[in-house]
Amino acid sequence: MLAQAPHLTRPLPTILPCYKLWEVPFYRAGLLAYDIIAYLGHGLLYFSKFVPAGEALRLFPTLASKAMDGKQLRGTIVYYDGQMNDARFATSLALTAAMHGAAVANHTEVVGILHDEDGKAVGATVKDLMTGETFDVRAKAVINATGPFTDGVRKLSNSGVRDMIAPSSGVHVTLPEYYSPDGMGLIVPKTKDGRVVFMLPWMGSTIAGTTDSSVEITANPQPHEDEIAFILDALSDYLTVEVRRKDVKSAWSGIRPLAMDPDAKPTGNTQNILREHAVHVSTDKVVTITGGKWTTYRKMAEDALDRALEVTPELASKASKCKTEFVQLVGAHKWDPSYFTFLAQRYERVKYPVKSDAEKASDVANGNRSDHHVYGGLLGVDVAQHLSAAYGDQAYKVAELAERGFGKKLAHNHPLLEAEVVYTIRYEYCLSASDFLARRSRLAFLDAAAAVAAAPRVIALMAEELGWDEARVAKETAETASFLNTFTAGKKEPYAAEQVAPAAASPPADK
Numbered sequence: 089m090l091a092q093a094p095h096l097t098r099p100l101p102t103i104l105p106c107y108k109l110w111e112v113p114f115y116r117a118g119l120l121a122y123d124i125i126a127y128l129g130h131g132l133l134y135f136s137k138f139v140p141a142g143e144a145l146r147l148f149p150t151l152a153s154k155a156m157d158g159k160q161l162r163g164t165i166v167y168y169d170g171q172m173n174d175a176r177f178a179t180s181l182a183l184t185a186a187m188h189g190a191a192v193a194n195h196t197e198v199v200g201i202l203h204d205e206d207g208k209a210v211g212a213t214v215k216d217l218m219t220g221e222t223f224d225v226r227a228k229a230v231i232n233a234t235g236p237f238t239d240g241v242r243k244l245s246n247s248g249v250r251d252m253i254a255p256s257s258g259v260h261v262t263l264p265e266y267y268s269p270d271g272m273g274l275i276v277p278k279t280k281d282g283r284v285v286f287m288l289p290w291m292g293s294t295i296a297g298t299t300d301s302s303v304e305i306t307a308n309p310q311p312h313e314d315e316i317a318f319i320l321d322a323l324s325d326y327l328t329v330e331v332r333r334k335d336v337k338s339a340w341s342g343i344r345p346l347a348m349d350p351d352a353k354p355t356g357n358t359q360n361i362l363r364e365h366a367v368h369v370s371t372d373k374v375v376t377i378t379g380g381k382w383t384t385y386r387k388m389a390e391d392a393l394d395r396a397l398e399v400t401p402e403l404a405s406k407a408s409k410c411k412t413e414f415v416q417l418v419g420a421h422k423w424d425p426s427y428f429t430f431l432a433q434r435y436e437r438v439k440y441p442v443k444s445d446a447e448k449a450s451d452v453a454n455g456n457r458s459d460h461h462v463y464g465g466l467l468g469v470d471v472a473q474h475l476s477a478a479y480g481d482q483a484y485k486v487a488e489l490a491e492r493g494f495g496k497k498l499a500h501n502h503p504l505l506e507a508e509v510v511y512t513i514r515y516e517y518c519l520s521a522s523d524f525l526a527r528r529s530r531l532a533f534l535d536a537a538a539a540v541a542a543a544p545r546v547i548a549l550m551a552e553e554l555g556w557d558e559a560r561v562a563k564e565t566a567e568t569a570s571f572l573n574t575f576t577a578g579k580k581e582p583y584a585a586e587q588v589a590p591a592a593a594s595p596p597a598d599k
Contacts, residue, residue: 089383090132090170093180093417095427095480099133100171100288102273103148103164105326107155112138112163115277119167126168136167148269150329171273171288174382175530176478179516180417187418194517201230201245201374209245209372218519228403229396232376236305236343245372252368253345253378255305259315260297262338262534263287267294267329276326285322292502293337293534296323300344309341310574338536338575347379367391373399386412419480427483428469428476435467435487467495474503478529479511486511498545499538504529509549519554521546521568521588536575543568543588551590565589 090097104119106112119136126133144164145151153161186192193214200213202224211226232241239251268274273288287296299315316339324331347366365380365388377392390410397404467487475483489507498504512518512528524546525539526532532539547568551561569585 089172089177089386090129092386092415093172093177093420093480094425095419095423095477096177096180096417097170097172099168100273101134101166101168101271102275102286102288103139103144103151103166104275104277105144105151105164106162107159109162112165115165119165122167122169133170134168136165139164139166148272148274150267150269150327151274152326152328156325166272169273170383171290172382173291173478173530175527177382177417179512179528180419180480183418183516184415188415192517194523195519198234198241198244201241201372202226203245203372207372209370209374229400230374231392231396232374233378233392235345235378238345238376238378240305242370242374242376245370245374249370250350252348252350252366252376254348255303256344256346257299257301257303257309257315258297258342258344259299259311259319260295260340260342260533261311261316261319261336262290263294263296263335264337265289265293267296267323267327267331267335274326276322279322280325283322285319287323291530291534296320303341303343305343308571308574309343311339311341311576315341316576338533338539340533340575345378365391367395369395369399375399419482422481423476427481428472431475431483431487432467432469432472434484435472435491468503471497471503471505475505475508478508482515485515494549498542499531499535500541502531502535502538502542504531504542506545506549509546510553513550513553518550521550521564522571524550525568525572532572532575536572539572539575540583540587543572544590547588548590561590 090099104115106115116136116138122133123135126135139147141153141161141163144161144166145153147166148164151161151164155161182190182192182194195217197215197217198212199215199222201209202211202213204210209230210228211224212230213222213224215222232238234241236253236255238253239249242249242252268287268289270289273286275287276285279285283300285296285298287294289295296319299318301315303309316333316336320331320333320336347364349366350368365384366378368376370376375392375396377388380388389412393410397407467490475486479486486505486507489510490505494505494507494510496506498506498509508529509518509524512524516528518524518528521543522532525543531542547561547564550556550564556564565588566585568588569583572588573582
C-alpha cells in the first residue's frame, strides 16, 4: 500500500511504553515480526528500536513518566507501521478500477440474485437508491464482498444458510492535535480489561480507539457513551494531559465483519471466528469473501477472484497472472513528496466569494454586475500540503478550480476547499453531502461541529452542480443532519436540519 499510493500513506513511528523491566525484552522480541516486514518492504518501513525513558519523554511530551501504580517508565519500544487516508484510498481504488475497465455504481443496493436454468448465479437485481429504479446486472460470476451485509446478500439466494460473520463494533474518538506529537503514535498493549488501545496523530488531529464488542448490523452505527468513556479512561492512565470528555471533537462506530466458517459445526462459542479473511462458495456458485482488514485487501481480492475463476471455467481459460500487486492507484504516478511546493508556487493566487448569496442575488436583481470575488492571496502551504496528500498528482485540477472562484475554505481550522466539492462531484462519483463530508474527505470524522458548519455550503454547491430542485435540497438537508448526528461529540441536543440548510440562493458554478 505504501508503494501503491505513496501520497495517501506514510510510515508512522509508534511508541510502546514499558513500565516494568521485563516488558522491554518481551515487547522487543515480539516486534521482530515488524522488522521482518520492514526488511521485505524495500525500505518503505523502518526497523523497531529501543528508546530510553528520557528520550521517549522528549519525543512524546504527553506520555506519563509514571504508571498509575507508581512504577517509573523504564523505556519504550518504537516500531514503524503504516498509516493511510482510508476514505481517499477507497475512492482511488474505485477510480483506478474504472480506469482499467470496471463499471462503478455507488448508491445502489442488491435486492436479488439472478440465476440461470441450472440454478447458477448469473447476476443481480440492483436498486438505484437515488431514483428508486431497479435494473438487472448480468455477469458470468458473482462475488459478494459486502462486509457487514455479507449474510444479508447470501440469504437473498437461500434464506436458510448459516451466518458467516460475527459483527463487532469498533469505536474511535477524535481529540485535539496536542494530545499526541505530530508524526508519532502511542499504543497501550494491555488495558485494565486486557484490550489494546492506540492514540495516533491523524490529519491535524489525534485519533484514539478502539473497542471490540458485539453489535447489531445497521447502515449507520453510532457509538455508545460507555465505549467512548472506556477509550478515554484507558488513555488517561498513560498521559500527563487531562483526558476530558469535552475534548472529543467526533466519535464514531464501525462494524468489523469477523469471519466464521459456515460449514463448521456450531460450538456455542467464538473459537471458529477468524481474524483473517475467508472465502466461501455457495451452492449457486456465488463467491463470498469476508473478514480480513485493509492491509490485506489486495490479497483478499486476489483470493476471491481465483475462486471465481475456479467456478467459471469459461473465464479461467482467458485469465492471466494477477497484476494488481504492481498497479499504482490514481494520483500516484507522477507524485513525489515535494509536489505540494509545485502547487504553492504555481497557484499563488486563488479567488473566493466575498458576498453572501443574498447580496449577490440582490446585485443581480438591481442590475449590478460587479465582481463578487476577490483574490485571496497565496494558496497557503497547509492547503497545498493537504491537496497533495489527498489527490496526489491530480491535485492541480482542484487548485485550478480554486483559481476559478472556488478557493474559499469550507470550515475554520481545516484546509478543505470549496473546489474539492466541485472536483469530487465531477470526477469522483460524489452524489450527496454525506459522500463528501465522510467518504471523499474525513471532515465528519475529524470534527463533527466543523462538518455541520460546512454542510450548508456543500449542499449549495452540490445543488448547483447536480441541478437539484427545492424538494431535493430539503431531502438532502434532512438526511445530512441525520447522518452527522451519528458522529456524537457529547452534544445534549442533536443537530437540526436548519443547521445544515443552505442559503436560499446559490452562486453560479463555473462549468
